[in-house]
Amino acid sequence: MTPFLALLRRDLRLAVRAGSGFGLSLLFFVSVVVVTPFALGPDLALLGRIGPAILWLAALLATLIGLDRLFQADYDDGALDLLFAMRLPLPLAVFAKALAHWLVTGLPLVVVSPVLGLLVNANPQAMAATALTLLVGTPALTMLGAIGAALTVGLRRGGLLLPVLVLPLAVPVLIFAVGATEAMAGDGSGFAPAFMLLVGIVLASLVLAPVAAAAALRAAQT
Amino acid sequence: MIALANPARFAALARRLSPWLIGATAVLFAAGLWFALVASPADYQQGETVRIMYVHVPAAWLSLMAWTLMSLASLGVLVWRHPLADVAAEAAAPLGAAFTFLALVTGSLWGKPMWGAWWVWDARLTSELVLFLMYLGVIALRGALDEPARASRLVAVLTLVGFVNIPIVKFSVDWWNTLHQGESVFRMGGSTIDSSMLIPLFLCAVAFTLLFFTLWLVGMRTALIQRRLRGLRLRAAAEGAPGVSTAIEAT
Numbered sequence: 001m002t003p004f005l006a007l008l009r010r011d012l013r014l015a016v017r018a019g020s021g022f023g024l025s026l027l028f029f030v031s032v033v034v035v036t037p038f039a040l041g042p043d044l045a046l047l048g049r050i051g052p053a054i055l056w057l058a059a060l061l062a063t064l065i066g067l068d069r070l071f072q073a074d075y076d077d078g079a080l081d082l083l084f085a086m087r088l089p090l091p092l093a094v095f096a097k098a099l100a101h102w103l104v105t106g107l108p109l110v111v112v113s114p115v116l117g118l119l120v121n122a123n124p125q126a127m128a129a130t131a132l133t134l135l136v137g138t139p140a141l142t143m144l145g146a147i148g149a150a151l152t153v154g155l156r157r158g159g160l161l162l163p164v165l166v167l168p169l170a171v172p173v174l175i176f177a178v179g180a181t182e183a184m185a186g187d188g189s190g191f192a193p194a195f196m197l198l199v200g201i202v203l204a205s206l207v208l209a210p211v212a213a214a215a216a217l218r219a220a221q222t
Numbered sequence: 223m224i225a226l227a228n229p230a231r232f233a234a235l236a237r238r239l240s241p242w243l244i245g246a247t248a249v250l251f252a253a254g255l256w257f258a259l260v261a262s263p264a265d266y267q268q269g270e271t272v273r274i275m276y277v278h279v280p281a282a283w284l285s286l287m288a289w290t291l292m293s294l295a296s297l298g299v300l301v302w303r304h305p306l307a308d309v310a311a312e313a314a315a316p317l318g319a320a321f322t323f324l325a326l327v328t329g330s331l332w333g334k335p336m337w338g339a340w341w342v343w344d345a346r347l348t349s350e351l352v353l354f355l356m357y358l359g360v361i362a363l364r365g366a367l368d369e370p371a372r373a374s375r376l377v378a379v380l381t382l383v384g385f386v387n388i389p390i391v392k393f394s395v396d397w398w399n400t401l402h403q404g405e406s407v408f409r410m411g412g413s414t415i416d417s418s419m420l421i422p423l424f425l426c427a428v429a430f431t432l433l434f435f436t437l438w439l440v441g442m443r444t445a446l447i448q449r450r451l452r453g454l455r456l457r458a459a460a461e462g463a464p465g466v467s468t469a470i471e472a473t
Contacts, residue, residue: 085266147383151376157366164362165380168355168387212383215300219375 003088004096010102014073025066025105026112032058033116043119051120052130052181059109059134060141060170064163067145070097071153071217080153084221090214098146098210106138117161133198137177140202143209144169150216165178179218227305227414229446232461236439243439247432254425262422274332276422279407280430285353286316288434292360293385296378306442308374309449311381312364313441317434319357326350337401345394346402353391356384370449 036054037047047054074080081091113134117127148166155161181192226232258276265272292314298307329347331342341347363380367373395404406414407423415423 099422147379151363151380152366161362161366164355165359168352168359169383171352172390212379216376216379219300219379220372 003086004092007083007086007093007096008100009089011097012103015100016102023108024125025062026091026108028065029058029062029109030112030116032061033119033213037120038157048121048123048126051117051122052126052133054120055113055116055122055130055134056137056174056178056181059106059113059138060167060174061163062109063106063138063141063185064145064148064166064170067101067142067149067166068159068162070146070149070153071103075153080217081221084218090217091210094210094213094217095206098142098213099179102139102142106142109138111184123185126181129181129184132184133177133181133195135196136202137173137198140173140205140209141170142182143205143213144173146213147209147216150213150220152215153220173198173205176201227297230451232306233443233446236443240436240439243432243436247429247436248309250425250429252439254422254429257422257425262418268336271332271335273420273421274328275389276426277430278325278328278332278421280427281321281328283427284336284430284434285318285325285350286391286444287431288314288321289357289381289385289388290352292318292381293388296381299374299378308370308378309442309445310438311374311377312445313438315357315360315364317437317441319354319361320353321430321434322357342401344401345398346391349387349391349394353387356387360384370452382398395416 033054036058040046040050062083074083084090086093088096110131113131114127117130122130145162146164147169148162151165152161174196176198180191180198183189183191183194226235232379254276258273292311295307295311296313298304299311326347329350333342334340335400360377360380364373364377367376395402407420
């Protein structure tokens with residue numbers, strides 16, 4: 001087995017067996033979506049219009065809030081030092097860890113988003129559009145969050161600092177994802193440019209964010 | 223650059239430069255403000271509010287320049303490990319945040335009478351606001367880290383990652399059709415601003431830039447002294463030596 005797959009399998013196993021946040025970020029996602037109509041009032045027309053935006057905002061928060069644990073457990077028990085010593089380049093190791101994290105936290109959000117779409121009165125087209133943009137966009141959020149996780153590893157206040165650092169970077173993802181969703185939920189005009197820009201940002205972050213996160217991890221090591 | 227790696231030599235140079243910088247800043251501010259507030263005409267459409275531009279535009283330019291300088295300093299930290307680079311980055315962050323805030327506030331004050339709203343979610347305004355949040359993020363990250371050597375490298379990584387926003391702010395008026403007016407000073411075919419307004423704008427821009435460099439130098443000197451103090455305190459705490467603690471009281 002290649003080191004990349006071994007690392008991926010280890011992280012997936014840890015997430016499922018050790019119960020470190022697996023399912024919790026999904027629960028958080030659901031909670032945010034459920035709480036929002038209480039703040040907005042049960043106006044179904046309004047909810048139907050802003051439903052995709054609510055789902056995206058909840059996904060953004062759920063992704064970022066769970067991410068401070070990405071490197072923390074390995075930092076605490078010293079496994080992080082082994083990552084540095086692996087033959088696998090550090091950016092690829094970061095990529096494997098982020099991918100495992102996305103599989104257990106990001107992917108479930110995509111799967112349940114149509115069900116939550118019902119709660120916010122989204123039409124079927126909007127539900128499909130939201131699920132599609134979440135599937136494409138959430139990996140970028142996880143990757144950008146990995147930079148924040150690497151910067152705040154070992155910090156006591158890291159949990160709150162990470163979203164503060166990463167939210168500004170996530171703004172373009174949010175803009176084009178919600179733009180593409182609303183275009184597809186509407187008459188479909190303007191979908192292609194927004195969606196392609198989203199895909200471009202996602203691809204760029206898949207390549208560049210692991211490098212930045214790896215640089216931050218190395219910098220944190222003294 | 224190599225000579226300046228010695229903090230004492232840098233402090234001496236900064237001490238000699240400071241009076242000249244302060245003097246030049248004062249002279250240019252006097253000239254710039256006189257031109258901006260008295261000797262330039264009111265706009266035929268905007269009336270007297272056009273004078274906000276003489277603060278707003280230089281502040282906005284500096285908000286971008288400060289992050290660019292911080293990014294260069296971050297390269298200095300990560301690539302060349304120049305001891306002064308981190309001090310420069312540390313001192314520039316609050317200044318950049320202040321100028322970004324100034325640009326946002328003056329823009330808002332101008333927007334209310336001209337656009338009828340304090341704030342609109344336009345690409346230029348939004349990206350500048352994001353820049354402000356990133357300045358605060360950099361400052362927060364440095365504040366959360368106890369160890370200076372580690373803080374310097376982590377802040378440098380974050381600064382370089384955040385640099386992606388600088389071209390977005392700069393070209394937002396070209397890429398998107400925004401409410402904020404497009405580039406009107408440096409453009410192909412010459413500026414669209416009349417020279418009676420361009421002269422005060424440039425005077426103010428130079429004055430603000432000199433102010434930035436003056437404050438930057440002061441900030442760097444202060445940061446150096448703070449670091450030295452911290453080092454002495456740590457040594458005094460480790461040794462408990464009376465000689466060192468009197469040295470601290472002397473500084």
